[in-house]
Amino acid sequence: MPEIRKHPVTREWVIIAAERAKRPSDFGTHDVSPVKAVKDINCPFCPDNESMIPPPVEVLNNQQSEWQIKAIPNKFPALVLDGDINRKDVGIYDTMNGIGAHEIIIETPDHSKSIPKMNDSEMINVIEMYCKRYNELKKDKRFKNIQIFKNYGKIAGASLAHPHSQIIATPFNPPEEWADIRGIKDYLSYRKKCPFCDVVEHERKANVRIVLENESFIATTPYASRFPFEIWIIPKKHSPVFARINDKEINDFALILRGVIGKLSSCLSDPPFNYAIHTAPSNDEDAYNFHWHLEIIPRLTITAGFELGTGVYINIVAPEKAASFLKESSESGATVVPA
Amino acid sequence: MPEIRKHPVTREWVIIAAERAKRPSDFGTHDVSPVKAVKDINCPFCPDNESMIPPPVEVLNNQQSEWQIKAIPNKFPALVLDGDINRKDVGIYDTMNGIGAHEIIIETPDHSKSIPKMNDSEMINVIEMYCKRYNELKKDKRFKNIQIFKNYGKIAGASLAHPHSQIIATPFNPPEEWADIRGIKDYLSYRKKCPFCDVVEHERKANVRIVLENESFIATTPYASRFPFEIWIIPKKHSPVFARINDKEINDFALILRGVIGKLSSCLSDPPFNYAIHTAPSNDEDAYNFHWHLEIIPRLTITAGFELGTGVYINIVAPEKAASFLKESSESGATVVPA
Numbered sequence: 001m002p003e004i005r006k007h008p009v010t011r012e013w014v015i016i017a018a019e020r021a022k023r024p025s026d027f028g029t030h031d032v033s034p035v036k037a038v039k040d041i042n043c044p045f046c047p048d049n050e051s052m053i054p055p056p057v058e059v060l061n062n063q064q065s066e067w068q069i070k071a072i073p074n075k076f077p078a079l080v081l082d083g084d085i086n087r088k089d090v091g092i093y094d095t096m097n098g099i100g101a102h103e104i105i106i107e108t109p110d111h112s113k114s115i116p117k118m119n120d121s122e123m124i125n126v127i128e129m130y131c132k133r134y135n136e137l138k139k140d141k142r143f144k145n146i147q148i149f150k151n152y153g154k155i156a157g158a159s160l161a162h163p164h165s166q167i168i169a170t171p172f173n174p175p176e177e178w179a180d181i182r183g184i185k186d187y188l189s190y191r192k193k194c195p196f197c198d199v200v201e202h203e204r205k206a207n208v209r210i211v212l213e214n215e216s217f218i219a220t221t222p223y224a225s226r227f228p229f230e231i232w233i234i235p236k237k238h239s240p241v242f243a244r245i246n247d248k249e250i251n252d253f254a255l256i257l258r259g260v261i262g263k264l265s266s267c268l269s270d271p272p273f274n275y276a277i278h279t280a281p282s283n284d285e286d287a288y289n290f291h292w293h294l295e296i297i298p299r300l301t302i303t304a305g306f307e308l309g310t311g312v313y314i315n316i317v318a319p320e321k322a323a324s325f326l327k328e329s330s331e332s333g334a335t336v337v338p339a
Numbered sequence: 340m341p342e343i344r345k346h347p348v349t350r351e352w353v354i355i356a357a358e359r360a361k362r363p364s365d366f367g368t369h370d371v372s373p374v375k376a377v378k379d380i381n382c383p384f385c386p387d388n389e390s391m392i393p394p395p396v397e398v399l400n401n402q403q404s405e406w407q408i409k410a411i412p413n414k415f416p417a418l419v420l421d422g423d424i425n426r427k428d429v430g431i432y433d434t435m436n437g438i439g440a441h442e443i444i445i446e447t448p449d450h451s452k453s454i455p456k457m458n459d460s461e462m463i464n465v466i467e468m469y470c471k472r473y474n475e476l477k478k479d480k481r482f483k484n485i486q487i488f489k490n491y492g493k494i495a496g497a498s499l500a501h502p503h504s505q506i507i508a509t510p511f512n513p514p515e516e517w518a519d520i521r522g523i524k525d526y527l528s529y530r531k532k533c534p535f536c537d538v539v540e541h542e543r544k545a546n547v548r549i550v551l552e553n554e555s556f557i558a559t560t561p562y563a564s565r566f567p568f569e570i571w572i573i574p575k576k577h578s579p580v581f582a583r584i585n586d587k588e589i590n591d592f593a594l595i596l597r598g599v600i601g602k603l604s605s606c607l608s609d610p611p612f613n614y615a616i617h618t619a620p621s622n623d624e625d626a627y628n629f630h631w632h633l634e635i636i637p638r639l640t641i642t643a644g645f646e647l648g649t650g651v652y653i654n655i656v657a658p659e660k661a662a663s664f665l666k667e668s669s670e671s672g673a674t675v676v677p678a
Contacts, residue, residue, distance in 0.1 A: 002418055002437025004511065013511045015437060017417045078356045078645075078653045079341055092534075092541045093562045098341025098354060149644035157643025166645070172343065172352045174649035195431075202431045223432045276648025297647055304496025305488035306417075306505070308636055309615025310513035314417045 003318075005224040009183035009195045012311065014224040018318040022228065024267050024325050027300045035112040035161050044075075045106045045162035057103065058132055060125055069125045070106050071133050071167075077102035078168060085142060085171050101137050101169040105129050111162050114152070116262035116333025123254040126165070130277070131250070133167050134243040138282040143169040145177055146282045148242070153272025156299045173281050180278060181288045188289060196291035197238050199223075209323045212259050212331075216252035219260045221319035221326070228317035229268065229326070231260055231296040240280035240290035257294065259331040264298060267329035272299040342657075344563040348522035348534045351650065353563040357657040361567070363606050363664050366639045374451040374500050383414075384445045384501035396442065397471055399464060408464045409445050410472050410506075416441035417507060424481060424510050440476050440508040444468050450501050453491075455601035455672025462593040465504070469616070470589070472506050473582040477621040482508040484516055485621045487581070492611025495638045512620050519617060520627045527628060535630035536577050538562075548662045551598050551670075555591035558599045560658035560665070567656035568607065568665070570599055570635040579619035579629035596633065598670040603637055606668035611638040 002017040044052035047067075058071040073081075079100025087096040107126050108118070115123070130148050137146050150165040151158040158164075173181075187195040203210055203220045211231060212219040219233045233256055235249065245253060264271060274297045280290035307313055341356040383391035386406075395409040412420075418439025426435040446465050447457070454462070469487050476485050489504040490497040497503075512520075526534040542548055542559045550570060551558040558572045572595055574588065584592060603610060613636045619629035646652055 001422060002416075004418075004435045004437050004509075006433035008432055010514075012514050013509075015417050015509075017437065077341075078354050079343075083340060090562075091545065092530075092537050093347055094345035096343045098343050098356065145649070147645060147649050149648050151643045155641070157641040168645055170343075170352075170354075170649075170651065174651045175349075175351050176648060176650040179650070191431075198431050206430065223429075274644035274647050276644050278648065295648065297644075302494070302496040303642070304490045305613035305615050305636075306486060306507055308613050309488050309515060309617065309634065310484070310486050310509075311515040311518070312509065312513045 007183075007222070007224040008199060009187065010179040011183060011186075012179075012224075014226050015312065015314045016225075016318055017314050017316055018321065022317055024229075024269075027228070027268055027271065035114070038110045038112050040111045040162070043111055043160065043162050045104075045160060045164060046111050047109045058129065058136070060129065067109060068122070069108060069129050071103050071129060072106065074102040074104050074166070079170065096171065099142060099171055101140070101143070101167065103133060103137075103167045105133065105165040105167065107163040107165060113163055114261075114265075114333070115163070115258055116265050116331070118258060120251075120255065123258045124250055127245075127250050127254045127257075130165070130167075131243040131245070134279075134282070137167065137169045138243075140169065141283060142171050144173050144281050144283045145170050146279070147174070147276065148279075149274065149276040151274055153299065156272035156274050158272075169282070176278070177281065181281075181290065184289050184291065194238055194289060194291050196234055196293060200234055200236055208320045211263065211323050211326045212256050214252045214256055216249045217256045219256050221323045223319060225315050225317075225319040225322070226313035227297050228300050228315055229264065229271075229298045229322045230315075230319070231264070231326075233257060233260065233294040233296070235292065238289075238291055240288070240292060241285045242277050242279040242292040260296065260326075262331040262333040263326045263329045264296070265333035266331075267325050268298060268300070270333070273297060274299065346522075346561070346563040347538060348526065349518040350522060350525075351518075351563075353565050354651065354653045355564075355657055356653050356655055357660065361656055363608075366567070366607055366610065374453070377449045377451050379450045379501070382450055382499065382501050384443075384499060384503060385450050386448045397468065397475070399468065406448060407461070408447060408468050410442050410468060411445065413441040413443050413505070418509065435510065438481060438510050440479070440482070440506065442472060442476075442506045444472065444504040444506065446502040446504060452502055453600075453604075453672070454502070454597050455604050455670070457597060459590075459594065462597045463589060466584075466589050466593045466596075469504070469506075470582040470584070473618075473621070476506065476508045477582075479508065480622060481510050483512050483620050483622045484509050485618070486513070486615065487618075488613065488615040490613055492638065495611035495613050497611075508621070515617070516620065520620075520629065523628055523630065533577055533628060533630050535573055535632060539573055539575055547659045550602065550662050550665045551595050553591045553595055555588045556595045558595050560662045562658060564654050564656075564658040564661070565652035566636050567639050567654060568603065568610075568637045568661045569654075569658070570603070570665075572596060572599065572633040572635070574631065577630055579627070579631060580624045581616050581618040581631040599635065599665075601670040601672040602665045602668040603635070604672035605670075606664050607637060607639065609672070612636060613638065 054073045056070040209221045279292040397410040548560045618631040
């Protein structure tokens, strides 16, 4: 029989219809064609093609002063930096100017270096750059949220193959942030605890959905997973703001993120995915008892009319099953058939 | 400059980034390959293949006692009818059995008859069948919401080409319904009016987003459209429950729905789409001052990490522009290049 499970934070119900169950191989191969060439002469993010993109706002060079990682303004931004917000009424409606920031983080000069192929220091560079750009953008008091995210593969919305992430700062708080904030507040009021802290404690005890764990983080398939093979990385220490992580935590976060992406890649033949860092509102970081975390959504199934109409997800892989397949998979990203 | 607009009901912000603007032809052609054969021997929904599917729960026959339209239980249901809900705690989590109903409405025996090709009485049959199944399912007091929806085209989640819709009854209220309920309640408290009634009045006056209109309904691209060419069909009369529409309204709803889908099809080369009817909770229809309506979402762009992480949509076509393209397009569904 299918099961209906409640998200412990947002209190939204998810349908786990595992009668339609799948093994990882049932999801087939994907359109993320493995990139082999370290350089593509047509790629705007590759070295020597800097004229195709805006100048960087932040660069990390190596000793030979070649760039290792950099942040650039998006050439086609969804929101723009210059101007006033100018919020106003239009009849019964509300509008404001599309003020915000939209940056690209080019994670490596190597066109082919997806996350599982990065060495420790390359992966740490990515996390450090996320922190730097967050801290820089939060100085702009017009912004209320700074969203760090990654699209991998065409189906997941990546228009360029070169490894990159994105940051969008908005002058409003998004609904997913409000859902977390409301959920944390209500949970605190009736259980006297943070729900994410409770999840960390419960999942470590239950040990049926944990995919990876280190000193600072757990990676777990959530109890009410909306998507097959959805994974959350949650810090064990309650902390509202991602960008406050210390050096040890940066190291641990880099390694668990790379490990989990590697496992996804080897388990599911390099699937397209999105990930997004959920962190407290940037203009009022300590107001809501937030517990930052990262959510990874592999793009294996299609969101259809029921999901769009209701906001309810039907997930055809039980998270315990997904965790067990992922646990057996290699962190290297190399495809191996799970036992 | 991009613009940020607020949804008048849910109060969620949408980014209209029309600098990335598109003409309908920029969205290209789609994988909804035009079906020409009126019958497919492998299609479980075609006549003579009844052995491949469960027996119908409702059929409309013509005078020759051949079926015109029928409802069947989904052979692979997301939720099942038999059993108790049995809600319980599992540690810190909540779960219940996957009880519900999941039906398919086979709209016509003709494999090739998509909505724009239906004659008046065929289209009216579809709407009447929606009402009948809603009224039957709402007798089951375990259900709180009855979601009627349609997936058209593979990208929109339709696994079979034969014209069909779906109904899923759930033992809980979905988040999109709560969002409407909360929005209506708050709007009522500060404007003393239903927001949907206000939208109907405002849109008719503004006349820049109306796509079609008849005595009972308007079809409009919403002010804060989340998706390119998103369209809402809203009844002019405030009414919480879709299935209470009278014969005149059924006629008007059938014609405006067919007209709008025809316009989408001719404007955008037969794009994949989803639609969903938003109606009051089935177990307490009059409790929330609901205003039922239908939302159509063409699947022209990819929802990526920003949307999944934040719940905020970036829409690259201004709804005024979409409405103007749709207004120029034929209701017949035949592809014509807009002037």
